[in-house]
Amino acid sequence: MPMSSNTYTLPQGIRISRVSLRVNNLDEVTRFYRTIVGLDVLEESDTRSVLGSGDTPLLILEADVDAPTRHRSGTGLYHTAFRVPSRAALGDALIRIRDQWQLGGASDHWVSEALYLTDPEGNGIEIYRDKPRDDWPRSDDGRVRIGTESLDLGSLESAATGRSRAPPGTDIGHIHLEVSSLDSFTDFYVDTLGFEVQTTVPAASFVSAGGYHHHIGANTWHHRTDPVNGRGLSWFEVVVPDQDVLVTVQSRLRDHEIPVTDIDGGLIVRDPDEIEVRIRVDSST
Template identity: 80%
Template sequence: MPTPSNTDTLPQGTRIGRTALRINDLDELTEFYRDVVGLSVLNESETRSVLGVADTPLLVLEGDTDAPLRHRSGAGLYHTAFRVPSRAALGDALARIRDHWQLSGASDHWVSEALYLTDPEGNGIEIYRDFPRDDWPHSDDGRVRISTEPLDLEAIEAAATGDAQAPPRTDIGHIHLEVSSLNTFRDVYIDTLGFEMQTTVPAASFVSAGGYHHHIGANTWHHRTNPVSGRGLSWFEVVVPDQNALTAVQSRLESSAIPVTETESGLTIHDPDEIEVRIRVE
């Protein structure tokens, strides 16, 4: 859907940056995201690993051996979605999953082809590649249409090249959250941060900036009622293209009831489910 030229919506070029997970077994999870997802270890210490592609960090693993299990009714992560640039890269991801782990699902979403799995501590993962943007279906009001259809895994497998690593231009295309209320999700992420609604399905909403199919998904499928806590999602980043966009976000936040913390790199807020969102300039 076209993005209006005003200060009420996020501009073209807005994207999801890094995602951080609070985990127990740092060595196991570092190895998993390296060998199965195909990320490179860019930096590591006794309590933290940073993984990504080339020199670009995508995932921060925060080791905390005392962190309790995520509360069964707690909000948080549904999945982190790693976007690869080609069907060949998706085929390579499928091969790594089959060699080292277990595939839990696969779908043709009309806008993308996606593989699903869960890491050793229960954090959801999607690895996907987009179809060309001109091929995405749209509804009469201009919004992108998303569906869930069976994926031709044989075609994905046939495209593989045998690469053990995720290629350059892999990024985090979107993040999908489990929230306690879609109404309060929309209040924060649409009315305040400035994302735009793209698609709704029963008990889920998908929002984006610049007409992308979705940068953030949110669902209430598992009836979460408590704030985020324990292991799982620690924080994620929304990256805006310039200082003007950040200033506009800050202005909208200051007009809302959401507390804002200014940091060296940008702004930090906590949504109604206490999920930490960090907003910074590209």
């Protein structure tokens, strides 16, 4: 596993706020995220759908009928992880998936309980709920330990309330990427941006800010070697708590000679696999 030489760490208040996907069939994929994941459609046009929880946007679907299928060697999205606020909400998600779609997997990760599936165009999805933070196992150095055990689906189903929508408070808890190199991933996300490594497993690393179990995961399980391409992940957004943090991150990117594009309230940068990362100040505080 790559070692980090990071001396700067991001503070509390970091979160993944939005993910954007490039899709061929906008109507079909929009319908899936509305009926199976349970998101609300906040905006809809011939070229774009915005879905979220309540009035908070979480997922942007960009129509591109000419976008090719992601090449098997292309890096990009492993899954978008939608976090629900309760075990009952996760049970409701299980019912929707079993009744209308296909469950790809289910795991108890010690820190969370998670369901896995893919959307109609092959984009990975995790729907999960966190266990109480005080119950998360930690190693001797204080890092969060993440495991994988079978999830009791019968118990989870019994917690369901029959709700057809994801409840208020649903957000994007983390994003998991397929990358070409964990060393390059660590150089960018840890040594430059300031995330901290929490857990590593064979060919994967999980990093976070503020002691969360992970905001970003990365793996090389499928040995992808090419920059992000085709359908799938267009960009994802990291929100920082204030302008001072944004200025520090911007300075560190420039010190590492990484090109930065300034936008209103934030910046755009590309990681080593050319995945677009948007970083902006939290406007809700």
